[in-house]
Amino acid sequence: MAVTIKDVAKAAGVAPSTVSRVIADHPRISPATKKKVKKAMKEMGYHPNANARGLANRSTQSLGVVLPSSANKALQNPFFPEVLRGISAVAHQLDYSILLSTGEKDEEMLEGVQRMVYANRVDGIILLYSQVNDPILCFLLEKDFPFVVIGKPGERVDEITHVDNDNIRSGKTITNHLIELGHKNIAFIGGSTDLIVTLDRLRGYQLALEEAKLPYLEEYRIHTEFLKSGGRRAVHELFNLSEPPTGLVIADDLMSIGVINMLEESGMLVPEDVSIVSFNNVYLAEVTRPPLTTVDIHIYELGFQAAKCLIDKVQNKLEPAKRIIVPFTIEYRQSAQMIGKR
Amino acid sequence: MAVTIKDVAKAAGVAPSTVSRVIADHPRISPATKKKVKKAMKEMGYHPNANARGLANRSTQSLGVVLPSSANKALQNPFFPEVLRGISAVAHQLDYSILLSTGEKDEEMLEGVQRMVYANRVDGIILLYSQVNDPILCFLLEKDFPFVVIGKPGERVDEITHVDNDNIRSGKTITNHLIELGHKNIAFIGGSTDLIVTLDRLRGYQLALEEAKLPYLEEYRIHTEFLKSGGRRAVHELFNLSEPPTGLVIADDLMSIGVINMLEESGMLVPEDVSIVSFNNVYLAEVTRPPLTTVDIHIYELGFQAAKCLIDKVQNKLEPAKRIIVPFTIEYRQSAQMIGKR
DNA sequence: ACCTTCTGATTAAAAGTTTGTTCATCTAAT
DNA sequence: ATTAGATGAACAAACTTTTAATCAGAAGGT
Numbered sequence: 001m002a003v004t005i006k007d008v009a010k011a012a013g014v015a016p017s018t019v020s021r022v023i024a025d026h027p028r029i030s031p032a033t034k035k036k037v038k039k040a041m042k043e044m045g046y047h048p049n050a051n052a053r054g055l056a057n058r059s060t061q062s063l064g065v066v067l068p069s070s071a072n073k074a075l076q077n078p079f080f081p082e083v084l085r086g087i088s089a090v091a092h093q094l095d096y097s098i099l100l101s102t103g104e105k106d107e108e109m110l111e112g113v114q115r116m117v118y119a120n121r122v123d124g125i126i127l128l129y130s131q132v133n134d135p136i137l138c139f140l141l142e143k144d145f146p147f148v149v150i151g152k153p154g155e156r157v158d159e160i161t162h163v164d165n166d167n168i169r170s171g172k173t174i175t176n177h178l179i180e181l182g183h184k185n186i187a188f189i190g191g192s193t194d195l196i197v198t199l200d201r202l203r204g205y206q207l208a209l210e211e212a213k214l215p216y217l218e219e220y221r222i223h224t225e226f227l228k229s230g231g232r233r234a235v236h237e238l239f240n241l242s243e244p245p246t247g248l249v250i251a252d253d254l255m256s257i258g259v260i261n262m263l264e265e266s267g268m269l270v271p272e273d274v275s276i277v278s279f280n281n282v283y284l285a286e287v288t289r290p291p292l293t294t295v296d297i298h299i300y301e302l303g304f305q306a307a308k309c310l311i312d313k314v315q316n317k318l319e320p321a322k323r324i325i326v327p328f329t330i331e332y333r334q335s336a337q338m339i340g341k342r
Numbered sequence: 343m344a345v346t347i348k349d350v351a352k353a354a355g356v357a358p359s360t361v362s363r364v365i366a367d368h369p370r371i372s373p374a375t376k377k378k379v380k381k382a383m384k385e386m387g388y389h390p391n392a393n394a395r396g397l398a399n400r401s402t403q404s405l406g407v408v409l410p411s412s413a414n415k416a417l418q419n420p421f422f423p424e425v426l427r428g429i430s431a432v433a434h435q436l437d438y439s440i441l442l443s444t445g446e447k448d449e450e451m452l453e454g455v456q457r458m459v460y461a462n463r464v465d466g467i468i469l470l471y472s473q474v475n476d477p478i479l480c481f482l483l484e485k486d487f488p489f490v491v492i493g494k495p496g497e498r499v500d501e502i503t504h505v506d507n508d509n510i511r512s513g514k515t516i517t518n519h520l521i522e523l524g525h526k527n528i529a530f531i532g533g534s535t536d537l538i539v540t541l542d543r544l545r546g547y548q549l550a551l552e553e554a555k556l557p558y559l560e561e562y563r564i565h566t567e568f569l570k571s572g573g574r575r576a577v578h579e580l581f582n583l584s585e586p587p588t589g590l591v592i593a594d595d596l597m598s599i600g601v602i603n604m605l606e607e608s609g610m611l612v613p614e615d616v617s618i619v620s621f622n623n624v625y626l627a628e629v630t631r632p633p634l635t636t637v638d639i640h641i642y643e644l645g646f647q648a649a650k651c652l653i654d655k656v657q658n659k660l661e662p663a664k665r666i667i668v669p670f671t672i673e674y675r676q677s678a679q680m681i682g683k684r
Numbered sequence: 685a686c687c688t689t690c691t692g693a694t695t696a697a698a699a700g701t702t703t704g705t706t707c708a709t710c711t712a713a714t
Numbered sequence: 715a716t717t718a719g720a721t722g723a724a725c726a727a728a729c730t731t732t733t734a735a736t737c738a739g740a741a742g743g744t
Binding site: 002047048049050051052054055062065067070075076078082088092095097098099100101102103104108111112115118121258261264265283284288 | 426427442458629
Binding site: 014015016017018021028029030033052054055056057058 | 726
């Protein structure tokens with residue numbers, strides 16, 4: 001069996017409580033005792049038991065991270081490892097562990113989260129996605145359990161600490177780029193309308209068009225799961241319109257890659273025939289052909305800030321709800337160019 | 343404060359120990375009592391405290407999963423979410439949690455793992471990578487802590503439970519495909535030679551060449567981090583040889599995508615000028631241009647099996663070391679074609 | 685009717701910490 | 715010299731559960 005606080009206490013000739021206070025760096029322990037105890041700890045290779053600690057002071061040192069359902073391919077998006085990297089950085093620094101939760105079905109995911117909070121496995125939770133009418137979010141809200149969401153919550157925005165980009169503004173900005181390049185027929189391709197992020201980016205696209213007095217057309221909007229057969233058909237229809245778009249705003253880099261390939265399959269070139277801009281600036285965006293003009297949303301920073309917020313909240317239950325907007329930048333590359341140029 | 347076992351006991355008019363035994367479905371509890379207690383648990387919304395449980399029977403119900411260092415971009419490989427999906431499936435089914443560990447630096451990673459095992463945070467660990475001379479592996483071995491590795495361990499193979507593909511055979515098979523297509527000059531591009539998987543695939547490539555009496559040349563082998571500038575140069579040199587390759591065996595789909603783009607930048611077409619085969623069959627392999635002929639290694643299954651093995655081992659310390667070889671299949675797509683055909 | 689055996693539940697100890705309270709000692713002030 | 719106050723460490727309770735040992739009562743055998 002592992003060495004416990006009692007063993008250390010005995011070895012150092014003090015009481016267990018004293019050892020505990022040495023660990024906590026309590027001011028009422030004399031420097032001499034501290035040194036003595038620390039020496040014993042080191043010699044015996046003592047490490048506190050996390051369970052006992054958690055039990056005694058009703059806290060685990062761990063954060064739950066909820067990934068979206070693994071049923072769809074969304075999980076394969078490099079967004080997640082990158083945001084995890086950010087979370088992990090602060091977790092490691094502050095000695096927190098990361099408990100992962102996901103599931104195939106929505107049902108399974110809710111179960112996972114409930115298990116985490118009911119069993120006291122985590123001190124707080126980070127939601128890595130945000131959709132309308134989310135039962136998990138409702139659950140956490142109802143239980144008054146500390147959590148933060150990455151993205152903008154679908155409801156009760158002011159009560160929920162969240163870390164997001166200004167997706168409306170970035171949508172507008174990137175659409176404007178296409179407009180400045182002379183494009184007049186600009187379509188939008190995004191994922192499920194249940195995702196807030198899609199909605200916001202679409203809204204930005206709309207604002208830019210309206211401001212430029214360009215048409216905001218129903219048939220110029222496609223919402224599709226990432227490249228399912230249905231999505232294929234939708235894109236083909238888009239380009240069979242009497243006035244097909246010359247510019248595409250696509251809500252995600254990975255979708256862009258799929259769309260580009262579809263287009264080139266049917267003989268259309270990017271950017272010569274159609275310009276494409278998108279979002280996220282994942283690693284692949286830079287090495288794909290053509291390299292994508294895309295909004296860099298600073299994924300790592302999103303994770304980093306979210307973890308910091310959550311830990312603040314965990315350590316001080318009264319911490320008010322915050323909104324943190326991580327600034328975006330635009331990476332101008334080759335997927336969008338002046339209209340008509342070959 | 344949450345409802346405890348005592349509250350339930352009081353409500354049901356029994357002793358706490360009885361409630362505990364009801365949870366464990368102990369045979370010495372009468373059906374009547376069981377029903378009564380279960381009713382009380384349900385009504386009060388009782389959920390056992392994981393910390394207390396863990397403390398009492400020295401086990402957490404959780405598995406540690408170690409990702410490779412997040413410093414390089416490897417983490418962005420869709421391999422990881424997919425393998426996590428497999429692990430998660432069995433974890434969820436058997437009521438285990440998943441504790442994630444990663445870090446920027448190697449140092450940081452070791453610390454993370456040590457924290458997990460010293461603090462008794464996990465019952466066992468899955469290593470999602472395998473490299474030569476891994477301090478983490480050594481640590482686990484030395485502590486005799488239950489773990490399994492996905493991939494083939496660099497040393498003491500027989501003592502370590504691992505789940506792997508037969509990478510030598512798959513390397514040979516896929517190289518043979520290129521040979522059958524008439525290619526005589528076949529090069530190999532892989533990642534770091536510290537990774538066992540790279541070594542094995544290279545070995546398979548070598549075997550195929552030797553068997554076909556084709557040249558196995560030093561200058562036909564490139565080992566490079568995924569698309570760093572150094573890698574770029576190496577690939578250019580490869581095609582400036584007096585006899586440049588017409589076929590490429592690339593150790594990873596994502597690398598293939600990068601290489602294809604580099605080649606087309608310099609005016610070479612895939613598969614018309616050079617054929618490419620690679621490994622993993624990540625989602626992107628299917629939608630990229632051209633779609634990749636690649637070895638499907640069944641990533642999900644790797645994770646699934648690894649988790650099962652680990653739980654077996656956790657539940658029975660004497661479980662012998664196993665090797666599980668997940669079969670591969672080959673996806674024939676358009677990135678490799680008969681030599682000379684246009 | 686008494687003893688044995690079995691059944692089903694209770695009691696109490698244990699797991700490894702933290703933390704509020706108490707106690708002993710030492711210093712300094714009267 | 716006595717006492718008040720400060721300092722430093724020990725004691726003991728608490729956190730929630732599991733489990734070995736124990737006990738009470740019923741059933742069965744003689």
